[in-house]
Amino acid sequence: MMDPKLRKRLYIRQKQRLYRKKIVDEIEMLREQSMVLEKQVAYMSAKKGTMLSWENVAKGLEEDVLAAKQTECALKEKRKGYLDLIASMVKWIALQKGIQTSVALPVHTWRNVTLLAGETTRKLGFDWITKNVHYNTNRMLQQYDFPALNSPETILDFTVDMADLECLQYILRCQRELPIPLEYVVPAIREHVIQFLVRAQWNYEDLDMQEKTVEELDVEDDDDTMTYTSNTISDEEVINYLTREFHTENQVIFVGQNIHQDELLPKCKRQSNRTFWFILDRMEAFKTKLRVLYTTSHYFTSEGYVSLMDEAKYWGCDLDAIPEAKQTAKFHQYVMTMGQEFARHGEQQIQLAFQ
Incomplete structure (x- = not known):
């Protein structure tokens, strides 16, 4: 039968060994958690760096609105130009018909020989007249x-x-x-x-x-x-x-x-x-x-x-x-x-x- 004192010492040693193992396991677990948390912190920090502040978001939206208004104005101006061009071409065609009625040019209806003052209309006139002769x-x-x-x-x-x-x-x-x-x-x-x-x-x-x-x-x-x-x-x-x-x-x-x-x-x-x-x-x-x-x-x-x-x-x-x-x-x-x-x-x- 074991000596009571010896048994007590063995028990204490075993208990201390288990305690140290527990501490080691806790330290290892904390290290792993630390690594995970460090990764999360790094991710959150990087994500935070790419996010705009509300001031920047508002400024960006303001710039988009301004660009949209400018595009709208340009499209309206372009539309007006097309409408003016159509009106000029209608006038141009009417002039050709008028000339051929009053002067009675001999059935050469492809000879449209009038130029209007508008730059775009003139370019179309130059091109149309010469292409039709050709x-x-x-x-x-x-x-x-x-x-x-x-x-x-x-x-x-x-x-x-x-x-x-x-x-x-x-x-x-x-x-x-x-x-x-x-x-x-x-x-x-x-x-x-x-x-x-x-x-x-x-x-x-x-x-x-x-x-x-x-x-x-x-x-x-x-x-x-x-x-x-x-x-x-x-x-x-x-x-x-x-x-x-x-x-x-x-x-x-x-x-x-x-x-x-x-x-x-x-x-x-x-x-x-x-x-x-x-x-x-x-x-x-x-x-x-x-x-x-x-x-x-x-x-x-x-x-x-x-x-x-x-x-x-x-x-x-x-x-x-x-x-x-x-x-x-x-x-x-x-x-x-x-x-x-x-x-x-x-x-x-x-x-x-x-x-």
């Missing part, structure tokens, strides 16, 4: 009986359509093959023929074309294929010519149309409708087909087409001493002489372009 290229070539593109036929003529004596039409046609690459023909035609044409004035006495200094007008666009010029012919007539180039790989088309009314320019007393096409087609590497169509209408004013007597006078032909029965034939003979000389000078200008 769009009608093939129809006009067919209407005026041009030979097929691959035809070897060469033409240079001037005719007068006298089907309606109150609305004469003057037509110049040219078609020929040039032994020059398209890339060289284009700049030559642009610089020496097109630019000469929009600047020229016909001298009825000397039967000669005289180049003048014209005013370059702004097309309000960066499109360098488009030009707008004002050529003062007399106190009664100003030709405002709008021209443009259209390029594809094997064809270049120059179109021109005079503007009848421009709200930014003074009105002239009389004018005629003038439209031209210069069509250049690549036939082979060193061959280019040139086709030219130039049409001019009877003179007109705001009241309508002028009389045959006035038309003849504007061409430099005095019919006062001619019996009325012979006036039409006399004027036709006179105009044909003028037109043929005009065609001859045009051909000379084309030849000069390649010298």
Whole structure:
């Protein structure tokens, strides 16, 4: 049997061992809790750093409201601009219809030749007018009986359509093959023929074309294929010519149309409708087909087409001493002489372009 004292000492030791183990276990548990709490503190601290104060939230909302109001104002202004543009285009279309009713232009309803003052409307007008002249290229070539593109036929003529004596039409046609690459023909035609044409004035006495200094007008666009010029012919007539180039790989088309009314320019007393096409087609590497169509209408004013007597006078032909029965034939003979000389000078200008 164990000694009571020894048993007591063993009991005390065991109790102390259990107590120390308990303390060690508590310390280990506290360490683990400490690590968990440290992680939570770190997380909460990081989260607190990304959260905005109420002052910052209020300021941010105020900035959003201000931006929304600015966007709303911009959209309202844009809407107003669109409404103004629509109103201007309605006015523009009405003007075209009005011109064709009062002046009775010959069914070429695609020739809208009025420009309004508004910047956006003018840009649309420049683009629309030139694109529509270009769009009608093939129809006009067919209407005026041009030979097929691959035809070897060469033409240079001037005719007068006298089907309606109150609305004469003057037509110049040219078609020929040039032994020059398209890339060289284009700049030559642009610089020496097109630019000469929009600047020229016909001298009825000397039967000669005289180049003048014209005013370059702004097309309000960066499109360098488009030009707008004002050529003062007399106190009664100003030709405002709008021209443009259209390029594809094997064809270049120059179109021109005079503007009848421009709200930014003074009105002239009389004018005629003038439209031209210069069509250049690549036939082979060193061959280019040139086709030219130039049409001019009877003179007109705001009241309508002028009389045959006035038309003849504007061409430099005095019919006062001619019996009325012979006036039409006399004027036709006179105009044909003028037109043929005009065609001859045009051909000379084309030849000069390649010298």
